[in-house]
Amino acid sequence: MPLFEYLCRDCGRPFEKIVPRYDSQANCSHCDSKNVEKQLSVFAVAGSSNSMESAMSDGPGCGRCGAAQPGMCGMTEGRD
Secondary structure, three states: OOEEEEEEOOOOOEEEEEOOOOOOOOOOOOOOOOOEEEEOOHHHHOOOOOOHHHHOOOOOOOOOOOOOOOOOOOOOOOOO
16 A cells, blocks of 8 residues: 655645555544645655665765755754
């Protein structure tokens, strides 16, 4: 079953949900609203790296999430 990221339009909080199919309905896990929007996953749009080694290189971004620029994902804290 696929894992999708959603944003609730009523309470504004993001959440993840495992659903049986890509077109399955999901309710907000915080307020139970049905007014949710499916988000693009970082992993779905991160790029076209051919190996984990190249994704973890010291090139652009923090090397952890695939963001194009350091600081875009919030995972750059504590990087040496």
